[in-house]
Amino acid sequence: MSFDLDAVHAAVAQYGRVTRVVIAATHGSAPREVGAAMLVWDEGQSGTVGGGALEYELARAARAQVVPTCLSRHALGPDMGQCCGGAVEVVSEVYDAARLATLEGRDVIARPVTGGDDTPLAVRRRLARARDRGELPAPQLIEGWMVEPVRPRAAPLWIWGAGHVGRALAATLAPLPDFRVTWADTGAARFPAVVPDGVTVWPAPNLPTLVAHAPREAQHLIVTYSHALDLALCHALLQHGFAGCGLIGSATKWARFRKRLVALGHAPAEIARIDCPIGEPSLGKHPQAIAVGTATALLKRQQTPAARHQGTTA
Template sequence: MRAWRQLTELIERHGVAALITVHDVKGSAPREKDARMVVRPDGAFHGTIGGGQLEFLVLDIAHEMLKAGRGPARIVDQALGPDLGQCCGGRVKILIETFDKQDLDDISPFVAMESKGGLFDLECRMEAGRVGREMASEADVSPGAEWRETHGEDRTPVLLFGAGHVGRALVLALAPLPFSIRWLDDREGAFPAHVPANTSAVQMRSPEAEIAEARPDSMILVMTHDHPLDMAIAAAALQRGFPYVGLIGSATKRARFEKRFRELGLPQERIDALICPIGVAGVADKDPAVIAASVAAQLLQTRERRQLDRKLSPLDAAGGT
């Protein structure tokens, strides 16, 4: 969620808006630290801190704060079980802040950082009842800072080759999810007039160049109108060793492609990494929307595994204690 952009847009439209942040979490909670919501004066909002009684409570508090206009920040400290009857059982601190047009200049650098994509950290301190923020430049919190926040969006890049029925359905399925899609097709007029905000539609000139220039953590989906083109893209992607290379098609198509990959000299371990058929196991419906939902789930599973792997220490990864 680009909270600072949302906050700026609401201030410009309504004069004032609130930012709700999960400031601290102990034990089990509906959302993680730094989850956020942005709230309008009429009570409408963007984002979520997990729903349930906790979210209702802090939305009511934010609404009352907005009625009073720009004022001091407030931290709400809640035990989820005894206080709110939520089964999570943990404890959370929620930071609620109000902003108006006098804050827009201070917010603008954070909006600019969000527009670059990726994550960034801010160092924070309480100053006369309000939160002062500045860009974090060092690994450790600098003297004078009281805490650090992470902002921006951690989106996984996806290269989607093919703008047919399944490609179109998949772009829609991925629209609200944490992916950044580069949608590629070599045909003129292949794309719809409008695409989701997280998607860039590009008329492809060189699939080899697209594969060569892709980030190493990209996920590759191949579903073009042409089998030889599918073959060339999939072979190039497998050779580079991306974390996910998915090819639309049946087990028969996979067998034919595997034979050709071996003739091209691809190592067997790279060939074995190919996902074909695509999608989670147990979903057989071939409707484009169903395939898209199944593939979206598979991409999320791959993303979660990679994030977990990155959190493991070398000792953990080696099976140490």
């Protein structure tokens, strides 16, 4: 869990005034973990802190909040009538463009939520570890201060193909804050009438030429309607560079592609960087099953580096 600064920026740009509600501490059984957050504005909300009645009450209070920062405690059984027998402490903060500007350039956001501007020693130590060693702390409430690491910028991810599997991938990956999705195919008519929020659609008659516009740190998923087009995209991406690449297909298809890519001048070690088939074969070949397996693999790959730098909560 981390402070998704990009999401708050986007919400403030669209709605002007947004309240961020984050679980700061839990005691006993609770519906969500520390760091789970939602954004609330006058006509809607995004994200979830779980709990049904808890979330409804927190959203109602967030819309009525007049102070910049509020810390509240909620006993889930007595206060909310929920089965969870524990309690949660919640920080609610009102953000606008001016307040967001004070957070720019930080890897860790630490701020007082119960008054008092003197930074506690425990907080100073965590900030020093983040600055000097790259050890990002877990979200936590420390002596009246809320401390959260900032979520890294979403990784660019390109989906090539808007058929059944491409549509399932876009619908599954678009809501995830870890990725910034670009979706490409050979014409606008190949895309659905309604595209998932946050997805950039890019129709281009000659898809391999579009590869030059992709960041070299992007992940790619190739799921077009044509084996010839799939091969041309593999060839173009191997020439261009990428962080990761997955190709839909069978073992037979990939064996043929490897031979053809070698013939096109690519080294076997570079070709081996392309994963084929994508997804988890044990889940089956349904488009949504392929999308779930692929998303799981991408999330594991994306989150492993961050986990190595996660600080302790002690």
